[in-house]
Amino acid sequence: xxxxxxxxxxxxxATAYDKxxxxxxxxxxxxxxxxxxxxxxxxxxxxxxxxxxxxxxxLADAEGDAEKISEEIKSKLDPVxxxxxxxxxxxxxxFVLLHxxxxxxxxxxxxxxxxxxxxxxxxxxxxxxxxxxxxxxVLKGAGRTYDSLPxxxxxxxxxxxxxxxxxxxxxxxxxxxxEFVSWGIVDENGNLTNAGxxxxxxxxxxxxxxFCTRWxxxxxxxxxxxxxxxxxxxxxxxxxxxxxxxxxRNNSKKKWWKESxxxxxLPDYPERAVTEAIANAIIHRDYMQxxxxxxxxxxxxxxxxxxxxxxxxxxxxxxxxxxxxxxxxRNPLLADFxxxxxxxxxxxxxxxxxxxxxxxxxSLPDYHAPEFQSNASEFHVILWNLNFENEVIGEITxxxxxxxxxxxxxxxxxxxxxxxxxxxxxxxxxVKASRQIYKLISQNPHINAAQxxxxxxxxxxxxxxxxxxxxxxxxxTRVGGRKIGEWKIxxxxxxxxxxxx
Numbered sequence: 001x002x003x004x005x006x007x008x009x010x011x012x013x014a015t016a017y018d019k020x021x022x023x024x025x026x027x028x029x030x031x032x033x034x035x036x037x038x039x040x041x042x043x044x045x046x047x048x049x050x051x052x053x054x055x056x057x058x059l060a061d062a063e064g065d066a067e068k069i070s071e072e073i074k075s076k077l078d079p080v081x082x083x084x085x086x087x088x089x090x091x092x093x094x095f096v097l098l099h100x101x102x103x104x105x106x107x108x109x110x111x112x113x114x115x116x117x118x119x120x121x122x123x124x125x126x127x128x129x130x131x132x133x134x135x136x137x138v139l140k141g142a143g144r145t146y147d148s149l150p151x152x153x154x155x156x157x158x159x160x161x162x163x164x165x166x167x168x169x170x171x172x173x174x175x176x177x178x179e180f181v182s183w184g185i186v187d188e189n190g191n192l193t194n195a196g197x198x199x200x201x202x203x204x205x206x207x208x209x210x211f212c213t214r215w216x217x218x219x220x221x222x223x224x225x226x227x228x229x230x231x232x233x234x235x236x237x238x239x240x241x242x243x244x245x246x247x248x249r250n251n252s253k254k255k256w257w258k259e260s261x262x263x264x265x266l267p268d269y270p271e272r273a274v275t276e277a278i279a280n281a282i283i284h285r286d287y288m289q290x291x292x293x294x295x296x297x298x299x300x301x302x303x304x305x306x307x308x309x310x311x312x313x314x315x316x317x318x319x320x321x322x323x324x325x326x327x328x329x330r331n332p333l334l335a336d337f338x339x340x341x342x343x344x345x346x347x348x349x350x351x352x353x354x355x356x357x358x359x360x361x362x363s364l365p366d367y368h369a370p371e372f373q374s375n376a377s378e379f380h381v382i383l384w385n386l387n388f389e390n391e392v393i394g395e396i397t398x399x400x401x402x403x404x405x406x407x408x409x410x411x412x413x414x415x416x417x418x419x420x421x422x423x424x425x426x427x428x429x430x431v432k433a434s435r436q437i438y439k440l441i442s443q444n445p446h447i448n449a450a451q452x453x454x455x456x457x458x459x460x461x462x463x464x465x466x467x468x469x470x471x472x473x474x475x476x477t478r479v480g481g482r483k484i485g486e487w488k489i490x491x492x493x494x495x496x497x498x499x500x501x
Contacts, residue, residue, distance in 0.1 A: 015315070016044030016121055021057050023048050023065045023096075028072045032110050035073060037119035037126035038100035039081035039108040040137055042313045044121070049095025058093030066096050076112045079105050107137035121314035122376045132288050132377075146287050147198070147331040148184060150191035151205075155180070158192060158200035161443050162236040163337075169498045170341045183340075184333040194287065195333040198237045201443050207290050207308075209234045210244050210278075214251040214298040229428065231435060237282050237334070239442065241343065242497050243435065244278045244296060245271065249493060250431060251298050255387050268385045269303065272357040273370065275501055277381045279343055280350040281307035283335045289377065301388040302368075305381045310374045317374040322351040343501060354381070361386050433458075433466045434475070438489055441476065445486035 018034045031046055038044035048069070049059040059065050066085045074080055086097040107118035107129065118129040118137060129137060139145060160175075167175040180186045185196035197205050214229040229251055233240045252268035281294045286309025295306040311317055312328040327349045329335045338344045354370050361367055368384035436456050440447050449467060453460040470476045475491040489495045 016042065016124070018044070018046050018124075018126075019050050019052055019054075020046060020048045021051055022059060023068060025068055025072075028076065029110060029112055032072060032076055032112070033117075033119045033126045035077060035081065035083070035098070035100050036108050036110045036117070037121045037314075039077075039103040040106050040118060040129070041102065041121045043102040044100055046098040046100070047095065048098070049093065056090055056093050056095060059095055062087055062094035062096055069096065069098055076110060078109050078111055078116075079103075081108050104141070106141040107134060122310070123314070123316045123319065127376075130376075132286065135288055136286075145330070145332055147193065147195035147333040148187070149194050150187055150189070151194045151197040153192050153197050153200075153204050155186050155190065155192040155196065158196070159202070159443070160185075160199060160236075161201050162239040163199050165442070166238050166341060166498055170343075183337060193333070195331070195337070198287075198334060199337065201236050201239075203235050203237065205287065207287060207293055208237060208240075210240050210282075210294045210296060212244060212247040212296045212298075214247075218299050218301055220297070229431065231432065235439070238337075238341070238343070239439070241275070241279055241282060242494070243439070245275050245497060246435075246494050247296070248274050248298065248303065253387060266361075266386060268387050269383050270357040270361070270386075271500065273354045273383055274303075276344065276350045276353045276357070277305050277370075277383060279338060281305050281379070281381070283338055283344070284312075284330050284379070285309050286330060286377075300385070302382055302384045305383070307379050308377065310376050310379060314376070317351075317372045317379070322349070322372050323355060325349055325351060354383070358383075430466065430469065433463075434470060437463075437466060437470065437476070438491075438494060441487040441489055445488065447487065 082101040084099040164175045210233040255266040285307040289308040292308040371382040373380045
């Protein structure tokens with residue numbers, strides 16, 4: 001009888017495996033590509049003598065086949081990866097297990113048919129590595145990562161105000177000059193690394209930008225007109241994290257739900273989940289993909305965070321349990337800065353944190369858990385708006401802006417609180433200007449209105465108006481006199497980010 005077997009007991013730990021009914025000597029590329037992909041990735045196992053439906057067919061000459069497998073690997077793979085061959089016998093049928101170990105000397109090329117190709121795993125396929133994957137394999141084989149390489153920029157031309165101020169805020173001590181080397185911002189030869197360039201105030205790495213958009217409706221093409229709010233964030237990646245979370249907060253509403261003894265705030269999106277998802281995108285994205293940036297798209301019912309670069313081991317997140325996926329670090333230096341400053345955990349998966357911060361809202365009637373999707377070159381996180389289904393939209397106030405009703409349950413009764421949605425043109429401009437002013441003050445607290453005006457491309461009189469309004473609404477304050485004083489941001493929502501995180 002044909003025996004069916006449990007593959008996993010057979011191959012042990014390997015998460016990746018391929019099944020072959022027989023050894024095709026004439027078409028050895030059909031299985032050697034998997035050997036190349038396993039060696040270039042996390043390792044894996046090939047099973048010869050078994051059908052796709054896990055029925056053991058057996059090999060007529062298992063010992064001979066094992067020798068041929070060994071010879072093909074030695075003659076057609078360069079460098080030759082570490083493998084182990086096992087002969088198995090079950091129900092009088094013999095088959096061969098070929099274990100391929102993850103290699104240190106990547107890329108491992110298949111050489112044959114006048115071709116020289118490196119393969120990688122994407123999901124459960126072995127595919128030819130593209131230009132960027134090949135670059136990553138070359139770096140891995142040299143024991144380097146993108147963020148540790150010397151950049152094309154000079155350390156002397158860069159300022160690190162944001163890094164220093166966050167360092168002081170989080171660790172309660174000043175950033176010493178000697179730490180530029182120990183943190184890997186400058187390499188042993190005094191060159192600014194790519195990680196250093198990403199942390200500089202005016203980061204010159206164009207693809208490190210984050211595009212944030214609040215769309216009107218449930219998708220980009222809902223016909224409801226253009227974006228309600230949008231911003232392109234650049235500069236120090238730590239500042240980008242703060243600004244991106246602030247953008248989400250500016251475009252979110254808050255509600256309350258009543259517990260027996262207290263009122264609990266119910267935000268559209270848990271800030272912890274938003275922070276973690278954006279920090280993960282910054283740290284794990286593939287900066288070798290030029291012309292591709294992180295995108296944060298907010299819709300009425302959800303927000304989507306896209307970052308360039310799939311899972312490092314080529315697996316697809318939607319086929320895995322996000323709670324148990326080990327965190328692989330594409331940019332270890334960058335990950336290290338974020339964990340040293342306590343902006344993310346050093347151990348464990350950010351995905352678990354995102355899921356956990358949503359979990360406490362499970363009892364809401366229209367609760368959706370966060371979703372994760374990936375392919376070879378991109379990673380998507382979808383966070384659902386906790387308040388979306390409970391809104392009644394459609395009333396119009398006399399001046400033509402939509403009214404939103406908010407339900408607050410107290411003592412079993414329902415109170416309806418109403419507030420106006422929709423920003424006027426001035427409100428929209430003011431929000432955009434505030435973002436620019438915050439950034440300018442962060443970089444230089446002594447900046448004056450004329451310098452701000454020049455940088456923002458508006459008149460000094462207009463800037464004075466914005467500053468007056470920000471002061472009146474207790475978002476910023478002036479410490480010291482006009483001549484020698486400095487600006488200080490006191491907007492708790494914005495500045496308190498590094499205390500809350």
